[in-house]
Amino acid sequence: MNTGSGSMEAPSPRRWQRRKDERTGEIIEAALGLFCEKGFSATKLDDIARAAGVTKGTPYLYFDGKEAILKAVVRATLIDRLGEIEAECRDYRGSRTVLIRRLMLKWWDEVGSTELAGLCKLMVAEAANFPELARFYHDEVIVRSRALMRAVLLDGVREGEFRPMPDTDAVIDALQAPLLMNMIWQHSFARFDESATGSYTKQRLETTLDLVLAALTAAGTTRQGNPTT
Amino acid sequence: MNTGSGSMEAPSPRRWQRRKDERTGEIIEAALGLFCEKGFSATKLDDIARAAGVTKGTPYLYFDGKEAILKAVVRATLIDRLGEIEAECRDYRGSRTVLIRRLMLKWWDEVGSTELAGLCKLMVAEAANFPELARFYHDEVIVRSRALMRAVLLDGVREGEFRPMPDTDAVIDALQAPLLMNMIWQHSFARFDESATGSYTKQRLETTLDLVLAALTAAGTTRQGNPTT
């Protein structure tokens, strides 16, 4: 009757709620690791469950199935990061050149160089097999990230920091592709590449950034000194 | 009675032989189409067989299994093309700039812009799941194609057409990555991209080529100091 010590027997609704959220998080966490490591198909739901400390049936109490878990994983990681970055951009005042460099490096540090890279590669690999998932990723990650870059670039143009660019999408590609290629490479052929010839590094990423940003500001030619650095 | 041409003396071992060769080709053809369209795992051997106009067991008369079929497909397409290109390079005398442009456009025309693109994407997607297959592709396609480019680039440097480049692999990446990205894109998210913002075209490929080749030869010009790097 005394609930003083009985908290474990009859947890408050909120407590359950918290537990529920935790469970969700634990499952997402577990799934993230396995998906990134082994890919989507090769990851068994049983593995996810066990890694989350629950049993086979439990994930179905929180998610509609394997695909839904992947969706949740993407949301909890990539899309979250994207949200942060978007917020950062909204508040930002200052050099777009600096901003772009910062965004790219953040993405590298928090995604490209982490296990999350495997998630991006996974989406590419499975896109054809799971159209609904692919659309979700396309709309929520790809489109949004491109939109973000586009906005920054156009802001830069409007404010005179960048010269007008005839094909914004090409610029976005030029910025993002190397990073994406690296993520894909790491999770496909990197293991066979003893000399690591194909591996991107942060160093190389920065070189690419310098190059593209230099080109964007190059029009400044007469305007000022040597940009890039 | 006199069988003038002796057609009966050769009871067509050739006929069967021919059929056998054709079968191999037909199966490879069928497999190519299905692999490119649906990926490796999603393609059932039964589908391949039916698409080739035979039944389930027949492909096993010609190949050791699904992986072997994929290997044969890669050999019959990508590796063949690569061989042609290698031969072309061996005999070539002339501007390396022209040669590189020609190679890249050939690859675009014969692979990048065809269904074969799906094969490249497939290998990336399944590399993690089929290590033996991945190694084969890595050694026979990736390594060889990079070696080819490296040779051409170094020739160009030796003969003074290109300026010395500190990181050949980075240049190779710069040349190949856009094309590869395009192939991957086409077979993953392109279908969701109504505005086709992410799509490479031959036009864009040429732009990239111009850019990189210009950078490679730029130093040779008397024009000015050290660009890029």
Added chain:
Amino acid sequence: MNTGSGSMEAPSPRRWQRRKDERTGEIIEAALGLFCEKGFSATKLDDIARAAGVTKGTPYLYFDGKEAILKAVVRATLIDRLGEIEAECRDYRGSRTVLIRRLMLKWWDEVGSTELAGLCKLMVAEAANFPELARFYHDEVIVRSRALMRAVLLDGVREGEFRPMPDTDAVIDALQAPLLMNMIWQHSFARFDESATGSYTKQRLETTLDLVLAALTAAGTTRQGNPTT
């Protein structure tokens, strides 16, 4: 609130557990029957499952595959019996002649004259096709049963009950072979043998035992002379 017996605290993990144990037994039981009746290769896993009242996939929850099931069957029957017999021997004090007779008759009653005989025949029949299985049987059944007999025989010799025997293995063969032959016969040609000429019976088994045991003790007679050999 006070749950007197606490029946709710243990929400029947035991219930499932019990079911699980039962399942294993049911599958082994079903497999035993089918293996003995139809042999190993001719028994489909689907049959086993159905005979156990479950569906195709279920046996895989309990065993690694068909061979593993057979192993389990052998363990649960022959090896278990062997264990009992070994225990019986360890504790035994008394006439080895009596002991050997008892062991042989036990084996006859619990194996030779039951469906388990089919299991022994099966192992002989499939030994060449499943080496790993055969080695298991060889090591766990054949070697152990021979070792057991050898120990008893040598004990008998040491204690003067049996005369020294130049070739223990030959004696073991003489004791075991008739029983084994019978088991093999029952599950191969017995069905075609209307007159049952080739069939061993318990009676004939006892005759053989008498014969061999008599020979083993015969030397004890004052007659000496040249026994057997």
Added chain:
Amino acid sequence: MNTGSGSMEAPSPRRWQRRKDERTGEIIEAALGLFCEKGFSATKLDDIARAAGVTKGTPYLYFDGKEAILKAVVRATLIDRLGEIEAECRDYRGSRTVLIRRLMLKWWDEVGSTELAGLCKLMVAEAANFPELARFYHDEVIVRSRALMRAVLLDGVREGEFRPMPDTDAVIDALQAPLLMNMIWQHSFARFDESATGSYTKQRLETTLDLVLAALTAAGTTRQGNPTT
């Protein structure tokens, strides 16, 4: 019309006949080796054909199928030998003891110690799977060989060489079983038996023969008593 030089184009019927017989023999020969070595199921018809120097379809021109080939193999080997032995017995005049020893040793030399042993083991192993085959073997090999022995034994009794025996079948078993066990052992567990404890040898076979024959004639000695039984 002139067949002078046309012998190859139009061979005489007899020539074809000969060829046909040869083919049959070659296939039987090839099948024998493979059956003995690998068992019935594990031997592919394709293997037999190739070993016989023909192709897959050819055996079907001479036999109704795999089972029929095995039948032919048994006929051409075991049943043939049996026929010889039967003939030998018919003409024989002299000691039955000597005759039995001779028969057993012949069987050992020509079957037990040769690859043909594998055939006997095969029949035991597959009897349950191929009833029609098993009946054939039972009737043509087992029954006949037992009848042969029985006749010799009874002749011996009639002529006073052997003492009357209450259970002729038991005696036949005693004579044949060791040899059969050896054949089975060689093709099942012998390979796992490093110490070769279970292996019969010609030596051991002779010992058994001595033993049984001694028992059969023992009564004839002045010693009288009631032996064996």
Added chain:
DNA sequence: GATGAATGAGTCTTCATTCAT
């Protein structure tokens, strides 16, 4: 007679998902 390409029934095995407890 001989070939050998093709057939297709047969079986093991995996795993996402369900549901009684």
Added chain:
DNA sequence: TATGAATGAAGACTCATTCAT
């Protein structure tokens, strides 16, 4: 909420047998 036993659809691969040539 959590369990975990059970399901059953799906798919790769084998090989005896057939038959057009």
